[in-house]
Structure formats: structure tokens, C-alpha cells
Amino acid sequence: MSVARFWRETPRRYNLAGSRCAVCGNVYFPPRAVCPSCPHHRQSIEKMLPFQLSGAGEVISYTIVHEAAEGFEMQVPYVLALVKTVEGPVLTGQVVDIEPAEVGIGLKVRATFRKLREEGKAGVIHYGYKFSPVVEEELGRRPAGPRASVPSPTGGHEQARA
């Protein structure tokens, strides 16, 4: 994969930058240019506003992957899950920092910034979100965003009110 192809998605993959429709209020990730929910799609054009997800959510389905996708061979077995965020969108990502056998539907998780894969020894390293379990004492507190090690991309993102 070319460097540019991965680099252009970094605001989304590093900072969960999605979008919110100013007409109906629905939130989307990845961001959309046109709202899939508005009955008159044209109304939403140029009214899709930046919206950053908090990264908090819960597992709605999961699998333990033994035959890996390309670049993930060294990580097997790994847990891949669908995580429904508190803002609504569902994300696909790995669940880490937990024994695979302990993952279940309903597990509360939070997005965390991690290395996804690398393209061989000399290739590009891809970073993005994975999910880790929310420990009990953290529950009830306001969920933190993904712990990105890079500055917020374009600024102006509306913060989630979780």
C-alpha cells in the first residue's frame, strides 16, 4: 500500500474523526459526505459537520481469528470485534489487553492508539485504533478519547458529550 493511501486516513484512524449530519443529528464513522439517514439526501450535502467520537463503546460481536489477514500473521490468535460506540457508530477493530477467552458480547471497551501492522521489515508501519477493556473503577467516569500520540489533526472537532 502506498504511504499516501494510509496517510490520508490518519485523522480518522488516529483520532476517530467522524461526522454529524446537521439536518438529522445522526453521527457517522468514517465521515460521510452525504447522510444515509436523511429522507432527502440532498439536504445533507455540505451540512455534514466534523464530529470526534469519544472511543467508548461495547462489544456487540467478536471472533478469535486464527488465520490472519495480511500483515497480522504475528498477532494470531487475535480478537476482532464490532464495537458500538456510545455516540452510535459501530467500528471494526481488535480487542487487546485481555485474554481472548474473556471477551464477550457486552464487554465495555475504549479505543486505544496502537500499531496495527507493518509492511515487512522495511515497509510502512500502520497505526490506528484498537480497543481495550474498561476496568471497573473507570466506569462512571467520563470516557477518555483514544490516547493518540499525535496532535489533533485539523482542529475544530466538536467534542462528544458522552
Next chain:
Amino acid sequence: MREVAVLGVGQTKFGELWDRSFREIGIEAGLGALVDAKLSSADLGALYLGNMASGSLIDQEHIAPLILDYAGLAGRHLPGVRVEGGDASGGLALHQGYLAVASGLYDYVVVGGAEKLTDVSDEAATQIAASTADHEWEVVFGATLPALWALVARRHMHLHGTLREELAAVSVHAHEMGSKNPNAHYRNRLSIEQVLHAPPIAEPLGMLDCAPFSDGAAAVVLGPLEEAKRHTDTPIRIAASQVACDTMALQHRDDLTSVASTVRAARAAFARARRAPKDVRVVEVHDAYSISALVALEDLGLCEKGAAGKAYASGSFGLDGPLTVNPSGGLKAQGRPFGAVGVAQVVEIVRQLRGEAKDRQVPDASLGLCHDLGGTGATAVVHLLERAG
């Protein structure tokens, strides 16, 4: 719109065809269908060729003229069109051929489906299969196609009480049917225990829940129904040909246990044909994974939600009916050459409706359904076929 009939069918063996090239299998299937239809290539108006990934699999795009050329037809300058819709490419090509004949643009067309998978490694084929999902928001995060279907399976088990053993019964059934099909990739029978103890791929799915990577090609000849009796005593009418699409990524579906494109295409097909799910005697569904078969049967309206697994486990889908599922062996046993699958499903249903299916003949079949699916369901194609006259 004219009524359209299937006049001829042809198919290669499916499997690991090490000694055969893409063009050889494509030509064998196409010429077989022409001979079966008692047509010569001089009668042909066009070729529609379903293929998913020839560029990645054999480093060759532009394959419709390639097949026409090596079938000896370059000098006739026929239009050749490749059709791609993930692993629903074959069904989608048939839809295009149907439209061409129905519109009156061409009288006779060949619809082919061909794919050569074994010229790349299994790892490469796995990655190519995953390209039918959303690369940027699923595959980059570690998803494979079986992993995405495993997410569907886990949710189906959670919401509808489907059991692991019921998933295994899908593969046992497929291999039982495949044992009767000389073209099948796998003709061995399986036990529930073998499926349960196979190496895990993406839990709860194991290796024997997943269809194999196969080489193969299939073809049909279509023509106007009013001319059909000149070519065959048993014309098969295409009662409906419907396509529907949905979100690329599984994560954007409201209900993970239902594929909305299948629901939509099936409803439109039954409405068009003025028939109901209860009228279907034999069906070929896209069982790339055991869970895919359950979801398909439920979405097509052939089973209540959550009932398909129980029906498989009780052995209800055999030849005696009332509903026979995947008499060809389906993708699991007959094989999974991506773009050929949707055409091969039609070949099987045509043979069933003509009464030519030999050891696996479904008695008294008059209406059959073919269900082709791309990825996790971003494209679904449904065809209803019936005996004409």
C-alpha cells in the same frame, strides 16, 4: 420486455485444476453451453463474463475479449463484457445477459462465469476474498472474510439461539450432496464431529465451515422464450432476475443477522414472478460459510428467522423435500471459484428443472431459486427459474 429462457448449460469440473488455464476452462464451459443449446457461434449476439479478480489472481484483466479470441471468435468482433460484483459476479453477469435479451438488443447471448484461484497461494486468495469487504475500515483493522462472517455467526447465536452443531450441520449436508455430484471439488462425506474438530479459522468458524478455493467455470445460453422450443424440449424460463445492494461494511448494518440486500432482491423477485417462497422446491444459496447459508435461507423467506439451523440439524433439506437446499453441494462441496459460482448455481437449477440431475435429482421440481452474494452482502442477486410449458 421479452420473456427470457435458458437454452443451454455447460460447466467444468470444480477443484484444483493444476493442468488447466483460465482460458481453457472458460472456453470449455461456454462451448458446452452452446452445444447443449444446439446453437452455433454464428447465432451469438454477445458474451457476458462474470469474474471477480482475474487481475489479482492471474495478472490478466480484459478477459472477455480474451475468451472470445481463444474460442475462435475474434474475427466475428462480438461484444464481450466482463461483469464484476465481488463473489456475486456470476449472478450479476446473468442479470446483464437477461437484460440484453429481454430488451431485444440481442437474441442469443452466452453468460459465463470463470475464476482461476489456484495460481496464487491460499494466503493470497484469502486476502483477495477479503477485498470484497471494505478494505479501509475492515481489512486494515485485521478482518478477513471468514472473520466478518464469524461476527455474524456469533451474533446469530446470541440473538437466535443458533448452536455450533447446527452450523456444522450445514457443511455435513453440503458434502452429502456433493458426494453425488461428479463436478464437485469435494465428494467425501463429513460428520458433525469432523467439522467441530477442524482447525479454527475465525471462531466459531473452523476450516470445515468455510468453502474451499476452487478453479472452475460455468456458462449458460440465453434466448427469447418464444424461440426456445426450436432449441430444446425443456426450456427454462427466467421468471425473475433481481439485484440489490447494501453497505460495503458489516459494521454499518442495522441488523447483523440479516442481509438486507438478499431480503430486498428476494421480495422483488417473488413479486415479479407472482410466486411466494412456499412455491420454491429447490434452492441454491451462497454458502461460502456455514453461517451464510442459514442467513440466506432466512432472508429469502424460506425459513423463519432462527429456524434454518434447526432445519439443517434435523436433516430437512435433502432430496425428498419439501425444500431441497444446494443439491450441487453448494460452495462448500461443489467448490468456490468466485465469479463462476452464480452461473454454476443456475446450471444446477436448470438441470434439476429439466430432470437431468441423475443421482441428486429433486423429484417434481418446477420452481427453483438461485442466490448469489458478494462479500458480506453488499451485493445480492436472486434468480427464479421455472419449467416453461
